[in-house]
Structures are given as C-alpha cells and as structure tokens.
Amino acid sequence: MLRMPFSIRKAVFPAAGLGIRFLPATKAQPKEMLPLVDKPIIQYGVEEAIASGVENMIIVTGRGKNAIEDHFDVAFELEAFLTARGKAELLAEIRKVSDLINVAYVRQGEPRGLGHAVLMAEPLVGDESFAVILADDVIDATPPALAQMIKVHEEVEGPVILVERVRPEDISNYGVIAADPIRPGVYRVTDMVEKPPREQAPSNLAIIGRYILTPDIFGALRATREDHSGEIQLTNGLKHLLKDRPVYACEVTGVRHDTGNKLGFLKAVVYFAMQRPELAGPLREYLKTVT
Numbered sequence: 488m489l490r491m492p493f494s495i496r497k498a499v500f501p502a503a504g505l506g507i508r509f510l511p512a513t514k515a516q517p518k519e520m521l522p523l524v525d526k527p528i529i530q531y532g533v534e535e536a537i538a539s540g541v542e543n544m545i546i547v548t549g550r551g552k553n554a555i556e557d558h559f560d561v562a563f564e565l566e567a568f569l570t571a572r573g574k575a576e577l578l579a580e581i582r583k584v585s586d587l588i589n590v591a592y593v594r595q596g597e598p599r600g601l602g603h604a605v606l607m608a609e610p611l612v613g614d615e616s617f618a619v620i621l622a623d624d625v626i627d628a629t630p631p632a633l634a635q636m637i638k639v640h641e642e643v644e645g646p647v648i649l650v651e652r653v654r655p656e657d658i659s660n661y662g663v664i665a666a667d668p669i670r671p672g673v674y675r676v677t678d679m680v681e682k683p684p685r686e687q688a689p690s691n692l693a694i695i696g697r698y699i700l701t702p703d704i705f706g707a708l709r710a711t712r713e714d715h716s717g718e719i720q721l722t723n724g725l726k727h728l729l730k731d732r733p734v735y736a737c738e739v740t741g742v743r744h745d746t747g748n749k750l751g752f753l754k755a756v757v758y759f760a761m762q763r764p765e766l767a768g769p770l771r772e773y774l775k776t777v778t
C-alpha cells in the first residue's frame with residue numbers, strides 16, 4: 488500500500504506502571520483497566536488512535552497486566568453466551584474491541600521509567616515515526632488529539648509533543664517545555680525539563696501524554712542517563728534529541744482528563760457519564776443531593 492512519507496501507523500502504549508495511586512483497586516488488576524463509566528481507560532486511548540488513522544497498537548506491559556491482553560482478545564465463551572441470549576447490541580460492542588485492532592505486546596521487565604518503556608518497543612516500531620499514548624491522559628477532542636498532532640507532524644516533519652497550559656500549582660507534576668511560538672498553538676521547543684519545582688518551570692506548557700516520535704529517539708534514549716530515582720525519562724531523551732534536530736509542540740484543542748489521580752479519575756467518570764443520555768439526567772439529579 489502506498490503511504491504518505493509522514494503518516495503514522497503505530498502507537499505505543501506504555502502500560503507497565505504499578506498503579507500505586509489506586510491501591511488497593513490496582514492490587515490485582517491493571518490501572519489501565521479501571522472503567523470510565525463502562526469502558527476501560529486504555530480503550531479510550533486505543534479508540535483515539537484508530538480514529539486518527541493509526542492501525543497498529545504496541546502495548547508495553549508488565550507482570551499482572553494480563554487483563555489488558557484478554558480485553559483486546561476475542562472472548563469466545565462470552566460471545567457464544569451473548570449470541571445464545573440474542574444480545575446483539577452487547578455482542579457488537581465487545582466484538583468492536585477485538586475486531587478493530589492489530590495489537591502486539593512487549594514486556595518491560597523492570598519499572599525503569601517511561602523512556603525505558605518506549606525503548607522496549609523499538610524492535611516492534613522499527614525505522615519509522617510512531618505515536619506514544621499515555622492512556623492516563625484521556626482526551627475528548629474533535630478531531631482527536633492524535634489526529635491534531637499528526638497534522639502538525641506532516642507540516643513540520645519532526646517530533647511533536649502535545650502540551651496544555653496548566654495552573655502554576657500543578658506544573659511540577661509534568662514535563663515542561665520552553666518554546667518559541669511558530670503560529671498560534673504550535674511551538675518550536677527550545678528546552679524541556681521533567682517535573683521541575685514550580686519556581687523553576689520554564690513556562691506553564693505541560694506535556695500531556697501524547698508524543699509523535701521519530702526513530703532517532705531510540706538512540707537518544709540509549710544515551711540518556713537514569714534520573715535520581717533510577718528511571719530513564721522520555722522528557723530527558725527528547726532533551727537529548729533536541730541537540731540534533733528540532734522538536735515541536737502543539738497545544739491540544741479539547742478536554743483532557745488526568746485519570747492518573749483520584750480526583751481527575753472521578754471527574755472523568757462524571758464527564759463521560761454526562762455524555763450518556765440514559766445517565767446524564769439521573770446523575771445530575773443525584774449529584775445535587777450530595778452534600
């Protein structure tokens with residue numbers, strides 16, 4: 488098949504994290520499988536990739552993450568049961584999950600950071616540009632956030648990081664960029680720093696869990712030293728790459744939820760429930776009664 492030189496065919500989902508912030512819920516199930524209403528968090532990311540024209544998913548997993556593989560696999564007994572009961576709508580819903588995607592798994596044996604997780608995907612990515620989606624950041628956007636980035640990638644022909652302006656008190660939770668604007672919402676990155684103290688943040692533009700990377704990121708990550716906690720940070724790998732080539736950023740147009748913390752998770756549940764006609768009314772009524 489003829490393809491555009493800058494099209495993105497593969498998305499990497501780092502999903503080996505231990506989910507410490509959601510214990511005990513994540514003791515025996517992956518945090519990526521916690522549902523927002525009735526859909527696991529990671530499925531939102533996968534659907535975003537598909538809606539952005541990306542067909543191949545590479546999920547970087549670890550111990551105790553089998554539920555993710557089962558989720559995207561065919562569930563033969565469940566399908567037979569739903570068929571026998573004539574539950575066509577539910578059947579279509581669960582088939583959609585397994586039919587839609589080409590998925591490959593690779594293990595990250597030890598929790599050595601996001602940059603290390605991306606390195607684990609190198610043999611499956613090969614020599615082409617690819618996306619990285621951190622499923623914790625769930626973004627409701629039209630066009631989808633990744634599609635917005637792919638458009639910028641095609642224009643600038645280089646790596647693109649997704650950013651959002653955040654409140655000063657939140658900036659130390661993120662990778663932060665220093666950047667020169669190219670046009671509204673698009674920047675050329677001049678520096679970046681992982682989770683700086685508030686007073687040292689170079690801007691309020693926070694990296695929010697979507698990257699389009701070129702294959703030279705792998706060499707840059709290999710050359711990146713571990714941080715004080717023994718992790719290889721993707722932000723530091725990108726900073727290394729910045730010495731050799733321009734890196735870009737674009738601001739997302741859409742609503743982002745950080746489901747990686749409890750309040751963000753709860754807000755996301757309410758947000759997506761409010762989009763369901765059968766739930767919105769009763770939930771709004773219920774919330775009014777909660778004091």
Ligand code: G1P
Binds near residue numbers: 621623624696720721
């Ligand atoms: C990771 C990245 C950070 C980025 C954030 C976005 O951090 O290291 O640069 O801003 O994702 O969600 P984590 O949230 O995994 O600690």
